[in-house]
Amino acid sequence: MNRLSRLSRLSRLIRYTIKFSAIITFGVLFFIIVYILVRGIPYLKPSLFALEYTTENVSLLPAIITTIIMTVLALLISAPIGIFTGFYLVEYARSGNKLVEIIRITTETLSGIPSIVYGLFGLLFFVTALGWSFSIIAGAFTLAIMILPLIIRSTEEALLTVPNLLREASYGLGAGKLRTIFRIVLPSAMPGILAGIILSIGRIVGETAALIYTAGTVAKIPENLFASGRTLAIHMYVLSSEGLYTNQAYATAVVLLIVVIGINALSTTISKKLTKGNIDG
Amino acid sequence: MNKVGINMKSKFLEKLMEIVFFISACVSIISVILICFFIFVNGFPAIAEIGVFKFLLGKDWSPSNVPPSFGIFPMILGSLYVTAGAIIIGVPIGVLTAIYLAKFCPKKLYNFLKPAVNLMAGIPSIVYGFFGLVVLVPLSKNIFGGNGYSIITASFLLGVMILPTIISLSEAAIRAVPRSYYEGSVALGATHEYSTIFAVVPAAKSGIIASIILGIGRAIGETIAVVMVAGNQARMPAGLTKGIRTLTANIVIEMGYAAELHRGALIGTGVVLFVFILLINGIFSVVKRRMA
Numbered sequence: 001m002n003r004l005s006r007l008s009r010l011s012r013l014i015r016y017t018i019k020f021s022a023i024i025t026f027g028v029l030f031f032i033i034v035y036i037l038v039r040g041i042p043y044l045k046p047s048l049f050a051l052e053y054t055t056e057n058v059s060l061l062p063a064i065i066t067t068i069i070m071t072v073l074a075l076l077i078s079a080p081i082g083i084f085t086g087f088y089l090v091e092y093a094r095s096g097n098k099l100v101e102i103i104r105i106t107t108e109t110l111s112g113i114p115s116i117v118y119g120l121f122g123l124l125f126f127v128t129a130l131g132w133s134f135s136i137i138a139g140a141f142t143l144a145i146m147i148l149p150l151i152i153r154s155t156e157e158a159l160l161t162v163p164n165l166l167r168e169a170s171y172g173l174g175a176g177k178l179r180t181i182f183r184i185v186l187p188s189a190m191p192g193i194l195a196g197i198i199l200s201i202g203r204i205v206g207e208t209a210a211l212i213y214t215a216g217t218v219a220k221i222p223e224n225l226f227a228s229g230r231t232l233a234i235h236m237y238v239l240s241s242e243g244l245y246t247n248q249a250y251a252t253a254v255v256l257l258i259v260v261i262g263i264n265a266l267s268t269t270i271s272k273k274l275t276k277g278n279i280d281g
Numbered sequence: 282m283n284k285v286g287i288n289m290k291s292k293f294l295e296k297l298m299e300i301v302f303f304i305s306a307c308v309s310i311i312s313v314i315l316i317c318f319f320i321f322v323n324g325f326p327a328i329a330e331i332g333v334f335k336f337l338l339g340k341d342w343s344p345s346n347v348p349p350s351f352g353i354f355p356m357i358l359g360s361l362y363v364t365a366g367a368i369i370i371g372v373p374i375g376v377l378t379a380i381y382l383a384k385f386c387p388k389k390l391y392n393f394l395k396p397a398v399n400l401m402a403g404i405p406s407i408v409y410g411f412f413g414l415v416v417l418v419p420l421s422k423n424i425f426g427g428n429g430y431s432i433i434t435a436s437f438l439l440g441v442m443i444l445p446t447i448i449s450l451s452e453a454a455i456r457a458v459p460r461s462y463y464e465g466s467v468a469l470g471a472t473h474e475y476s477t478i479f480a481v482v483p484a485a486k487s488g489i490i491a492s493i494i495l496g497i498g499r500a501i502g503e504t505i506a507v508v509m510v511a512g513n514q515a516r517m518p519a520g521l522t523k524g525i526r527t528l529t530a531n532i533v534i535e536m537g538y539a540a541e542l543h544r545g546a547l548i549g550t551g552v553v554l555f556v557f558i559l560l561i562n563g564i565f566s567v568v569k570r571r572m573a
Contacts, residue, residue: 007472007475010475011472011473011474012474014474014475014477014478015385018377018380018381018385019381019385020377021373021374021377021378021381022377022378022381022382022394025374025375025378025401025444025448026378026394026397028441028444029400032404032408032409035416036408039415080305084301085302085306085308087302088302088303088305088306089306091302092299092302092303093306099306102310103306103309103310105566106309106312107309109313109559109562110309110313112495112498112558113316113502113555114501114502114504114529114554114558115502115504116502116504116533116551117320117502117551117558119533120320120532120536120548121316121320123536124320124323124548125315129319145312145316148308148312149309152309176295177295178291178294178298205405206403206404206406206407206408207405208405208406208504209504209505209529209533212533212537233405233407236408236411237407237410240410240411240414240509246415250411250415253407253408253411256405256407256408257408260400260408261400263403264396264399264400264403265396268396
């Protein structure tokens with residue numbers, strides 16, 4: 001009897017500790033989001049969205065435009081390469097292929113490299129060795145390498161969920177391999193690939209350390225791809241390290257948070273659709 | 282005749298695209314080689330010029346002195362201290378939260394909390410860093426004294442930042458444990474809590490360890506958030522409530538104006554960081570392979 005009550009007391013202790021930890025985790029997340037929204041939203045003034053950056057208005061708009069350019073460019077470079085790599089790994093490579101093993105190791109390595117090392121590499125290779133100086137294009141190439149493993153992995157996983165039956169049916173109707181991949185496999189794997197691409201957009205938008213010494217920190221809308229420009233995240237870093245524009249930094253944080261929350265919601269919805277489709281099929 | 286022509290054209294296209302796919306697949310390999318090459322080739326000469334031991338174990342970093350001194354031991358210790366702090370804070374909370382999500386959480390709540398973990402992973406480090414700057418630094422100043430920029434502040438912030446990594450991987454590991462472990466334990470009369478902690482979690486041990494290793498990698502490599510709250514003094518650690526500079530911070534703070542040997546020493550700092558990361562990744566894949 002005594003032993004039993006001790007056991008149940010211990011069980012209760014375990015349960016409370018576990019619940020308490022979960023409350024801390026999600027409480028902290030909730031607090032961060034609410035704190036930044038509450039402090040930042042009042043400072044989202046129209047002057048923050050002026051076309052021209054001056055030290056008076058500290059406008060966000062050039063940074064937002066730069067962020068969009070940077071995102072599109074990095075995706076244009078990385079998405080085809082990543083998706084094609086997925087095609088090769090899943091549709092072409094035979095199992096036990098040495099190259100597949102090596103690619104797997106390199107993508108794992110790439111995803112573990114910290115962004116400051118990417119930044120250092122971008123500075124040494126794109127900015128210095130190739131002579132691109134601080135520019136949008138140097139930043140975009142650096143980011144493209146950084147998000148490559150994310151796109152490869154999501155493509156691979158999405159392709160693997162496509163049932164072989166579809167491929168065989170397509171071959172049976174006389175379609176070639178290429179046609180099968182682009183017309184049959186790719187459409188059904190699209191939600192998974194999209195979810196990966198959306199997540200990489202999140203990485204690009206939030207990246208700072210890899211861009212400071214590749215894209216630079218100029219606060220204007222870049223005139224061409226070889227001009228320097230700052231994305232929103234760098235804008236926020238510069239504002240908060242200067243220490244003069246804390247309120248504007250709050251406002252920038254709000255914009256970043258809203259973008260990230262939107263991106264995550266979108267990616268969740270899309271991957272949910274994917275799993276639902278699989279159950280139906 | 283025409284049909285043969287089309288056939289040949291499509292054969293050619295098939296072959297061409299296969300080659301394109303193959304070349305794309307090689308890009309990630311080439312990238313890793315390029316990254317290693319450029320970091321090491323630019324870093325090693327400076328390390329050699331300074332002297333390996335003087336560089337790694339030197340306690341004095343004063344690049345603008347005459348003669349300058351480039352010892353990064355304070356930064357190595359700095360990185361290790363804040364990483365250890367992050368692990369002490371992040372691992373217990375992260376693993377317990379993972380247990381909660383896998384075994385205690387009602388389904389409806391789970392559908393809400395799981396995306397929340399993903400969101401936590403998606404919040405940019407600059408936002409975490411800013412939050413640390415405006416909330417944690419003043420808080421730590423009030424509680425522990427000093428100016429608030431300290432090992433403790435950085436550890437707390439990093440501890441929060443590695444939570445999603447630890448939670449996601451640990452949860453997956455716990456879910457991968459066969460149900461029979463749990464059922465066997467319950468059948469022997471153990472409670473739900475007992476069965477989870479003493480039968481299921483030990484079986485998920487290697488997955489949980491893998492999540493911790495990945496968390497260590499994240500903590501060591503984190504840059505912007507740490508720069509904003511750690512104080513960044515390039516000196517030997519003077520106490521938990523005092524400021525510190527990490528390897529990553531050393532690069533990002535001084536790279537903007539460094540030249541010649543100073544610049545080389547910063548790239549050398551990158552080499553040391555990179556070697557740390559490669560080691561951690563190596564251990565991670567060994568543990569993961571053992572899991573499979």
